[in-house]
Amino acid sequence: MRKFTKPTWLAISWLSLMMFFAIFGWALPFKSWNFVYEDDLEVGLFSNGHILGTDSNGYDLLSSIVAGTRMSIFIAIAAVGLGGLIGSVLGITAAYVRGKVDTVMVTIFNVGLSVPNLVLALALVSVLATNVDINQAVPTWRRVMVLIMSLTIVLIPILGRIARGATLSWAGREFVTAARSMGMRDRKIITKHIVPNVLPALIAVAFLAVGVVIIAEASLSILGVGIPDGASWGGMIARGRNDLEYAPHVLYVPIFFLALTVISTNHLGDVVRAQLDSREAKV
């Protein structure tokens, strides 16, 4: 059993709390997140029964945070899961097969990487979220799907390149040559020998990618094309900008949750990578 340091435990507990909010938040006895408390506008922390206060519209911030956690975490996990799966399949295949397939794949990855993340996501969201009737608003669930799809597409080249690089360094090792010389099928070599070795590197990057997606989702919300009505952390920040001058706690609260979550995922990604490096050094 490895020993974790204190910051690592902190990161794990914080992320567990966030996961708990995301999964069981609806069952907790919080106030309704989209109910307007008309008598408690812009109240501060711990006042009038609002633990984290309310914003200038009278929304309770704690329940908004809990509801936003579900949205932000769901989008992040869905996008990283899908992007990681597709990216690693493409990357591992490209590096294992080499030749023309590899060249094509690398070119596609480079194309994706040559446009800044947010520009790509923004372009994809705007195109995919356009209704046939342009005057009709896009429903929230479709916005969520479009966001997940766009962020997945953004992640594929990033994660695919990592998977390709990791596979390249493993595919040339002796045990792979040995397995091949014994007549093992390519498919089996990949699943038995390549994937288990490439996986730790991918997990380390996946943690970082969760942070990237949470930030990207928030950025898109701030720009007004993400989740509307303050239903995610980014949406809360976007809406809180109106209260910046007179009730800055409306901004502090979502920024605190978002930043701490990203710090935690980045830290865990770092821990996994450090462990990986020390293992590599021993080999």
Next chain:
Amino acid sequence: MFKFGFWLQRVAQLLIVLLLVTFGVSMLLRLIPVDLATILLPVASEEERVMLRAELGFDKGPIGYYLQWLGNFVQGDFGKIYFSGGTENVSDHLKQAMPRSLLLMVYTQVLALAIAIPLGVLSAYRAGRRSDKVISNTLFTLSSIPNFAIALLLIIFIGVKFAWLPTLGYVPIAEGYWEHLKHMIMPVISLSVGLIATYTRLLRADMIAALREDYVTMAASKGLSDQRILWRHVLRPSSVTLMTSAALSMGGLIGGAIVIESIFATYGVGFEVFAAIAGRQYIAMQSTVAVIALFYVFFNLVVDIGTGFVDPRTRDRRVNA
């Protein structure tokens, strides 16, 4: 030695990437389930729309449209922005936005490098000691805070509470350098925090590796001071990764600073993309994205050439690879 064939191959690769990016965006526009002419001219007659379709090449099929757009783009015609009062040239918008983005990028890089290089050298020199740990952990935590959060916190404290700096807008250098800088300080700080952490980390890792090399032992045994060894002999070969990362982030800063540019109303290239997308100006979006990709690819090439000069050993290594 300058390997001509290698560079030709490299430039060709980058050109292919550029063509594919622009082609991809072009195809993306075709996915929109609504007629583009209707979006661009919402209150026009059918004849005007037919004329617009012919003018922009929407009637020529996907490939024909792309080739026409590409032909115009290469000649410097980036298309137009359509609004109810008439049209504006995208190139005029970019002419206004580009210097802002470039200045923002230069200031950010200068600030980030000016802080990251001393910190990186210090933490490599004191690797594993207390000061190294403090630097590394602080920077790691800071870099995880998204730049818009830093921007908003700066606005709340420096802009609103203390009212030291203006929170919105951009002032050209011509209207006073001090005013110009005052408007740039907060956006630049918001953008550079993340870069400082990345740069310090890269430099620290490379310096620690370089400090183990034989020539360092040699220099130390000659009696050179630690200062001199660090700054004169170790920094240069250790800066390759740093320079690569810095040059690549330049491409990202042009166009990638959308959120910061819109929070501070700096209105650079990133904001132009956003405005084009939000206003459904798809031709403007296509051309602006192409310009951003062009910069990215250009800085990629600069990286390749630059690393060859900083560390001559990589020149041949790259050719053989």
